[in-house]
Amino acid sequence: MxxxxxxxxxxxxxxxxxxxxxxxxxxxxxxxxxxxxxxxxxxxxxxxxxxxxNRLARGLRTQASDMIGLVTEEIATTPHAGRIILGAQEEASRRNLTLAIINSVLNPEPEVDAAQIQAFLDRQVDGIIYATVYHDVIVAPENLRSRPAALIGARDSAGAIPAVLPDERAGAAAVVEMLARAGHRRIAFAASAEDVPATRGRLLGYLDGMQAAGLPSDDLVAAGTADARGGYRASLELLDRFPTAVFCYNDRMAVGAYRAAGERGLVIPADLSIVGFDDQAPIPDSLFPTLTTVSLPHYEMGAWAVSKLADLIHGKDEETLLAEHPTVLACPVVERESVAPPRLGSPE
Amino acid sequence: MxxxxxxxxxxxxxxxxxxxxxxxxxxxxxxxxxxxxxxxxxxxxxxxxxxxxNRLARGLRTQASDMIGLVTEEIATTPHAGRIILGAQEEASRRNLTLAIINSVLNPEPEVDAAQIQAFLDRQVDGIIYATVYHDVIVAPENLRSRPAALIGARDSAGAIPAVLPDERAGAAAVVEMLARAGHRRIAFAASAEDVPATRGRLLGYLDGMQAAGLPSDDLVAAGTADARGGYRASLELLDRFPTAVFCYNDRMAVGAYRAAGERGLVIPADLSIVGFDDQAPIPDSLFPTLTTVSLPHYEMGAWAVSKLADLIHGKDEETLLAEHPTVLACPVVERESVAPPRLGSPE
DNA sequence: CTGAAAGCGCTTACAG
DNA sequence: CTGAAAGCGCTTACAG
Missing domain, CATH: 1.10.260 (434 Repressor (Amino-terminal Domain))
Known part of the structure; x- marks a missing residue:
């Protein structure tokens, strides 16, 4: 054979x-x-x-394996991890690098992560990417420092590792401003009750957008669990205050918002515009009408991490690289069918 | 550093x-x-x-890299690929093997796949897994034969490579029999119009299940596109024939079936039971009520492929291994809230 | 029970 | 313009 x-x-x-x-x-x-x-x-x-x-032999001689290790946290539970891997893998291929992956669990015990990373170090990887679901700040495993490294979805407590994050706040503000431009004045926000950075970022972005459009937001925010049920409940509460548009913390909550609207006899988007966040397949295309939402730059973050690592490995000045730390990538609005001007016409 | x-x-x-x-x-x-x-x-x-x-050095000397290469087809578009990767990775870790991955596109031109595989061969991988979305038979890239290999989701035209497939037919039959046990007699099937193996397997499984339960299936099948819209249309058509349960080709079609039921004033599951197929997150948990469906053994197939490869690498008799070719893994029913006995009671 | 030596397949000063 | 030789960090006959 x-x-x-x-x-x-x-x-x-x-x-x-x-x-x-x-x-x-x-x-x-x-x-x-x-x-x-x-x-x-x-x-x-x-x-x-x-x-x-034989690249094993070459690697041994040149002391460069041309391999990059990707540690992804909970690839199992986050459907987005696939796109991070894809972005990293394609960028790696472009650079003639090979991507090895290991799945990790959210810091069960620090030693576990350290062991995973050690396995990569034993393979002489040239660099390591540590990808998490969105955390504010993490304590990077000690041995991550022994090679060039990059963080996706989190910043390092020591601030010493290049990191990339989605700009959720700006994405949220952008979609709110889009609604305002469509003529909406009463734009509600179905917030998340979970204590994660995304909760704060998206809420802040909503407030930014409202303020930029000169709209009041008092009384237009309600929180729920970050799933369809929570979106349903928060929306029911919000609909009592007669918004013309509801911005949901995520697409799963938007599913609940659709249901709440249906129960109240509201037609989307004629009577009520709804937008989500995440662009989480297959939700947006499964809804009637399809859901306008904000997408997360998973692919781009994966690709960014590999390029950054390649720069680091090839000795680009790390001082310069860290200056822009952390890097933030745009969350673009993806327009579909769930937004229309409010029925009552422009308020001006 | x-x-x-x-x-x-x-x-x-x-x-x-x-x-x-x-x-x-x-x-x-x-x-x-x-x-x-x-x-x-x-x-x-x-x-x-x-x-x-240093495992590079050890590998050079022992002529065994302890690396396995996984080529996944369209990890980007299939949300399930993540679980295949996870299964493969965890099994690899258990065996002290490292998993490298490369994304591929569905046979754009055979040379592309061959180049991807060559990249792995250059790295001296001990074995290669080639994972596709479900295809019947594929022509495996030539150079896949130069190392131990395993196929996920497809059989090799030459029948020479160990392969693992989901037993969709049995899964479909099982969920139909479950509905029959709950007392349903008029069980409709919202089929897919796509020409892929899953279309045939699930339809055959439906027919198997109906036959096993001694139920007639004439007139209870309608096909649509394999998305929410197609499920909506097929269900509307099916509801005219008064089924007490609708089995949908996939979860996305089930989303449309929920909507069709809602429009007809049917409450799920009291008036109508609905089941899907795929267990595709986040659909089943986002629906009201949550969706009973059939899951695909992605994790298990990934893990299976790595074990099989490990056996091959360590020289287990390939003749024996191929005897059971192709291996078929069960698709278990995942019970949630969308099934109840029919309103009109047991027909007997 | 322990070690000297060869060799896996490359790249890279260095010499000519 | 070309090549002999060393060496990357291991494992493994083989000898003692």
């Missing part, structure tokens, strides 16, 4: 040159001149033998 | 023994006797220096 594959020695013999020359030609080693004639012979031999350099 | 780490040579010097002895002690090499005294000294030295074997 695993038939003997050609090594650099075979190529050298076949081309009638030394291993050194083969290496120089195939790697286009700088500051090295090889006659075009010899080079052609080497390439022909490599081609003919189907030679592929 | 990357301070010099201790090597086996350092441990040997520190313990006053040879590298050979250190290796023997730390690896517990069979057929080798080392005095307990010496062994203790070696372990103490290793501990003190924080020695970790």
């Amino acid at each position: 695993t038939e003997k594959t050609a090594g650099i020695r075979d190529v050298a013999a076949h081309a009638g040159v030394s291993q050194t020359t083969v290496s120089h030609v195939l790697n286009a080693t700088p500051h090295t001149r090889v006659s075009e004639d010899t080079a052609a012979r080497v390439r022909a031999a490599a081609e003919e033998l189907g030679y592929r350099p | 990357t301070e010099k780490t201790a090597g086996i040579r350092d441990v040997a010097a520190h313990a006053g023994v040879s590298q050979t002895t250190v290796s023997h002690v730390l690896n517990a090499t069979p057929h080798t006797r080392v005095s307990e005294d010496t062994a203790a000294r070696v372990r103490a030295a290793a501990e003190e220096l924080g020695y970790r074997p």
Whole structure:
């Protein structure tokens, strides 16, 4: 099954040159001149033998494995993790790097994470990405510091590791301003009762957006659990105050908001506009009408982490890199069908 | 940042023994006797220096990288891929193997897949898993044969690669039989119009279940697109024939079925029971009432593939392994709130 | 019970 | 322009 594959020695013999020359030609080693004639012979031999350099051997010699380790927290429970992995993997491929992954659980005991990371270090990974669901600040495992590292979805308590976060606050403000531009004045917010950074960021963004549009927000906020049931209950409460639009903390709450609207005989979007947050497949496209929402830059964060790591590995000045710390990526509004101007017309 | 780490040579010097002895002690090499005294000294030295074997170097020497490559097709678009990855990763960790991943696109051009796989081969992976969304038979990339391999979600046209598939037919039959046991006789099926194996398997399973329960299925099948809209339309059509339960091809169609039921003034599950397929988060828990459905063994298939590969790598007889080809894993029913006995009572 | 030596497949000063 | 030799950090016959 695993038939003997050609090594650099075979190529050298076949081309009638030394291993050194083969290496120089195939790697286009700088500051090295090889006659075009010899080079052609080497390439022909490599081609003919189907030679592929053994990257384990190369790594051992160059002390660079060209592997990046990605530790994802709870890939199982967060449906978004897939896009982080995808972004990281594609960026890695572009750079001829290989991505290895390990799943982790949210800091059950610090030693567990440390062990996972150690497994990567044993493999001589060139860098490590530690991806969490959105946390404010985490205490990075000690041994994460022994290699170039990047954090997704959290900042390091020591502030020493480059990090990337979604700009949820600006995304929330943007969708509120979009509603305001559509003519809405009474825009309610179905907030989350969970104590996580996203709760604060999205609420703050809602307030920012209302303020930017010169709209009052008193009495237009109600909180619920961050699921369909919580969205249903919060929306019922909110609908008593006659908003023309409801912005939900997340798409799952928006599912509940749709139901609440239906019970009150409100047609979306004619009688009530609804927007969500997360762009969590398959919710937005499964709803009638489809849900306008705000998306999280998971793919982009994954790709960002790999580029940052590549820069770090190749010795770009870390001082400069940390200056912009933490990096924040936009959460774009994804327009679908659940928003329309309010029925009563523009209030001006 | 990357301070010099201790090597086996350092441990040997520190313990006053040879590298050979250190290796023997730390690896517990069979057929080798080392005095307990010496062994203790070696372990103490290793501990003190924080020695970790370099697995790149070990791999080069032993010709085993202890890495497994996972090629996933369209991890981006299938929300389930995450669980395949998780299953594979956790099983790999249990076996002290590392999982590297590459995303692929559904056979855009065969060369692309081959290149992805080549990247893994260059890394000397010990085995490769090729995971697809559910296909009947695929033509495996040529170079997949050069190492132990396993297929998830498809069979190889040559039938030479161990494969694992979900038993969708049996899962569908099981949920239909469950409905029959609850007293339903008119169980409709909202089928998919897509031409994929799952379409056939689930329909066949429905028919199996109806037959096993001695129920007629004429006129109780309607097809639609495999999304909420298609489920809505198919259900509307089906409801004209007064079923007491609707089994939907997938959870997204079930979303549409809920809406159709709502429009007809039917309360779920009192007036109408609905079940889906896929257990696709976050749908089942977002619906009112929560959706009883059938889950796909993604985690199990990922784990299965890694174990199979490990067996192959360690030389278990491939003949035996292929005998059971392809392996089929159960799709268990996940009971939630959307099923109840029919209003009109048992028909007997 | 222990160790000297070879070698996995590469890259890279260094010499010519 | 080209090559001989060392060495990355391990494991493993083999010898004693």
